[in-house]
Amino acid sequence: MKNETKFQNRYRILSNRLSGWDYSNEGAYFLTLCTCHRECLFGEIINHDMVLNDYGAIVQREWIYSAQLRPEILLDSYVIMPNHFHTIVHVVSNQSGGCPDGLSGGLFGGTSRVETHGCASLQNPVFHQNPISQQQPISHPPLYRTPKSVSSLMAGFKSVVTKQINIIRGTPGKKVWQANYYDHIIRNDKEYERIADYIGMNPELWQSDSLR
Known part of the structure; x- marks a missing residue:
């Protein structure tokens, strides 16, 4: 007789996705990926600036290329840190930057702020609170990744x-990333600005970063 409880979910990888939410829906998403065991692979912080090494340059190049491969994805602010990666992405049905019910402003902040040097630059950044604390609770992962979705984007990029x-x-075969990533659905312009500011200030906050 098969023992249904033999492993007692010991090998189940939990997901941080919001249960019931379709991640191919239009909207703005704050995403965070960490390296396996939070190993510092991508470079180092020097004088509050992130200096990418060869591995970090790969992350930057492939992230930018991801949007070129996927017309439904618009890249926004991002920062590559020694052992993690923060970014905002927009899922759109077309390049006009539409947005679903309950989310306002299309592309939050008016225009996409994509940068190509590993750390998004912002004018007069103000850090209000760590947005990671508001990311979604753990839920069970879906068995299928929706095409043209955030999960499909992240799987291919990783x-x-x-x-x-x-x-x-x-x-x-060696792991580079943690099995999971964190996400937060951005609801309005105020939240967008707070998160974009946090991304821009991340190198300055490295010494007190909870992800170190």
Whole structure:
């Protein structure tokens, strides 16, 4: 007889996705990825600036390329840190930047603030509170990734970065990222500005960063 409780969910990987939410819905999303065991792989903070190494340059290049591959994705503010990656992305049905019911403003902040040097620059950043504390509670993962969705984007991005880094360091199959990532659905302009400011200030806050 098969023992249904043999492993007692020991090997189940929990998800941070919001239960019942379709992540192919239009909207703005704050996403955070951490390296496996929070290993500092991507460079170092020098004088409050993030200096990318070769692995960090791979993360930057592949992130920018991700949007070129996916017309439903618009990139916004992002920062590559030594052991994690914060970003805002917009899922749109077309390049006009539409937005679902309950979310206002299309592309929050008026225009997309995508940068290409690993840390989004912002004018007069103000840090109000750590937005990670508001990210979604753990729920069980879906068995299927919706095409043209945040989960599909992240799976592809994590996979290609892992493959390229492992080729360089000669470690085929070694994990680069944690199995999961954190997400938060951005609801309005005020929340967008707070999170974008937090992303911009991340290198300055490295010494007190909870993700170190």
